Amino acid sequence: MFSAAAPRRGSGLGFAMPAILLLAAFFVIPVVFLLTRSVTEPQLGLQNYATLVGSSTYAKVFFNTFFVAGVVTLVTVLIAFPVAWALAIMPARWSAVVFAIILLSMWTNLLARTYAWMVLLQQTGLINRMLKAVGLIDQPLQLTNNLVGVTIGMVYIMLPFMILPLMGVIKKIDPAILQAAALCGATRWQALTRVLVPLATPGIASGALMVFVMSLGYFVTPSLLGGTANMMLAELIAQQVQSLVNWGMGGAAAFLLLLVTLGLYAVQLRFLDRKEAA
Amino acid sequence: MLLDFNKLGAWKWALSAICAVMSLFLLLPILFIVALSFGNSRWLIFPPPGWTLKWYEELFADPRWMGAALTSAKIGVIVMVISVALGLLASLALVRGTFKGREVLRAFFLTPMVLPVVIVAVALYAAFLRLGLNGTLLGFVIAHVIVALPFAIITITGALETFDPAIEDAAILCGASPWEARLRVTLPGIRHGLFSAAIFSFLISWDEVVLAIFMASPSLQTLPVKVWTTLRQDLTPVIAAASTLLVALTVLLMIAAAVLRKGKSE
Structure with a gap:
């Protein structure tokens, strides 16, 4: 082996130093500092957390956050599974087109995409006028400034994050297993529900968890499509800090969001990766 | 079946x-x-x-839109350079390093990517209020490098992992110094990874909204901040014009990335 003959080098840790120092100074220390303020401002103690957990205003924010994240995750999984399945087995020239559309949508500026939905969903917007034209509704539906708008906008943004990893998982499944199911007399429906879906479950679960976690902390789409009356957690943090200059409450809300996020990632590492390895 | x-x-x-x-x-x-x-x-x-074409005329005639676009481009380029440079060094340490705890370090480098960006934004906002960096170019650059770096590191470590270190060793055996080998053998060998990392880093900075909202001041704002503040007032078609130009840029960069990938596979 050449490695023995190669000149000695340092351990290489020095190369990582600029990045480590940058992240320590402008990521770790500021985040830790923000979280400490939740127990030191306005005075030492857990009063901020007591307010957060105790008040019905904040309870509504938590409900909105988890409810929207849950619905978005569910809808995303239901759409993404057939699409990912089709993409995994389609002739390459078709899947390339769908793939390009997914990438285009994913890389299009987030505000541009949200703007499109704000225009499409408004009272005089295209969706309402089309529904009216086909006779489904008499009065325009309220689709923005509420959780319906937020959910549609978020599903639009999250779909690529679910489809792409799921497609990878389905591609790795050995077609012979499904042939075996058919040979053993399974109908198509049985093969789907008892073989394909269970084999894809690790991918569905980890994708769903990722979408759920991303939705919990999402800021832009909920504030533009949801309006101030339907606040979610990330907006609450921003509002406490920017408009109310209440760093204690902002820090406490940030800490809860951080805890849930890291907790769910820990679940993912602990259970899902192990399942995939097995 | x-x-x-x-x-x-x-x-x-x-x-x-x-x-x-x-x-x-x-x-x-x-x-x-x-x-x-x-x-x-x-x-x-x-x-x-x-x-x-009047919305485009309105867009180009407004010095605030143009100023914001220029600021975004400036920040994007600086972020791109810093993020690729730091990402390359960090990736060399992660892939070629022999120290203990490399996996922990890799996970540490990726944390800004998994944390909700609003937490990073609020934390940096507090720190920058103290340091007087709010509303400065440096403030924007630091904030964007923090979130662009994980993507640069993922892309560059990916390229380095497929580049055989024996080629670098061979150069050293042929008389190159370790630095010469890195600069003249390894760097050209992973150039596709470096270009992709550069495109990713630029796009992340160019499109970033949440951090920018907190860093912006009335005198210094990026294009997404300008779109954001305008959107909160009304849905003017000028935003559609600005968005269309952003979509055009995205398509161009996607084509560039696709050409790069093709070049790599040849």
Whole structure:
């Protein structure tokens, strides 16, 4: 082996130093500092957390956050599974087109995409006028400034994050297993529900968890499509800090969001990766 | 037979239909904005009664939009350079290093990517209030490097892992110094990874909204901040024009990235 003959080098840790120092100074220390303020401002103690957990205003924010994240995750999984399945087995020239559309949508500026939905969903917007034209509704539906708008906008943004990893998982499944199911007399429906879906479950679960976690902390789409009356957690943090200059409450809300996020990632590492390895 | 497209029977059409509807769902809103930006209806009526370029004229005539675009470009380029440089060094340490705890360090480098960006934004906002960096170019650059770096590191470590270190060793055996070997052998060998990392880093900074909202001041704002503040007032078609230009840029960069990938596979 050449490695023995190669000149000695340092351990290489020095190369990582600029990045480590940058992240320590402008990521770790500021985040830790923000979280400490939740127990030191306005005075030492857990009063901020007591307010957060105790008040019905904040309870509504938590409900909105988890409810929207849950619905978005569910809808995303239901759409993404057939699409990912089709993409995994389609002739390459078709899947390339769908793939390009997914990438285009994913890389299009987030505000541009949200703007499109704000225009499409408004009272005089295209969706309402089309529904009216086909006779489904008499009065325009309220689709923005509420959780319906937020959910549609978020599903639009999250779909690529679910489809792409799921497609990878389905591609790795050995077609012979499904042939075996058919040979053993399974109908198509049985093969789907008892073989394909269970084999894809690790991918569905980890994708769903990722979408759920991303939705919990999402800021832009909920504030533009949801309006101030339907606040979610990330907006609450921003509002406490920017408009109310209440760093204690902002820090406490940030800490809860951080805890849930890291907790769910820990679940993912602990259970899902192990399942995939097995 | 569920994984053989041609043996799916009727399900083949069902799956294709779902795929087509989903593609339209993703594509139509983007085409819709492009169409609106050329439509002459201030109230965004669709299909527009006529066509015009006046929203683009309004956009280009407004020094605030142009100033914001210039600021975004400036920040994006600086972020790109710093993020690729730091990402390359960090990746060399992660892939070629022999120290203990490399996996922990890798996880540490990726944390800014998994944390909700609003937490990073609020934390940096507090720190920058103390340091007087709010509303400065440096403040924007630092904030954007923090979130762009994980993507640069993922891309560059990926390229380094497929580049055989024996080639670098061979250069050293042939008389190159370790630095010469890194600069003249390894760097050209992973150039596709470096270019992709540069494109990613630029795009992340260029499109970033949440951090920018907190870093911005009335005198210094990026394009997304300008879009954001305008959107909160009204849905003027000028935003459609700005969005269309952003979509055009995205398409160009996607083509660039695709060409790079092709170059790599050859």
